[in-house]
């Protein structure tokens with residue numbers, strides 16, 4: 396039986412009906428049209444579907460849509476009210492993307508880290524990104540981009 400949910404998405408109120416077994420990733424991409432969260436593994440392993448719920452990153456392929464009823468959800472689009480963030484600019488300056496599939500999840504995980512720790516060391520950055528896989532870059536330019544804005 397479909398269920399109505401209402402939640403805040405990137406500072407907008409969203410109300411819609413979902414099936415009880417529909418995951419948040421499907422709700423965002425297929426029902427609302429928010430495309431930054433990607434489906435890499437559909438199994439909680441790759442981090443490409445990362446979004447924030449109440450300021451904490453989650454894997455949206457593992458969260459049911461009904462679970463965000465009354466919650467605040469932020470995707471990469473929600474960080475960009477004033478254009479690219481300094482973190483995004485640093486990723487571009489350091490050539491931290493190749494295909495870019497991992498990028499939204501990487502940026503959100505790094506954003507969460509920097510909100511809690513403005514001067515993370517390399518190990519802390521690696522730990523924060525440990526749930527976000529990148530098949531292209533070898534991670535070095537990603538870590539360098541984050542280090543650059545903490546100096």
Ligand code: FES
Nearest residue numbers: 436437439442456
């Ligand atoms: S698609 Fe969700 S962790 Fe890979």
Ligand code: FES
Nearest residue numbers: 493497529530531
């Ligand atoms: S840039 Fe291709 S997966 Fe990270």
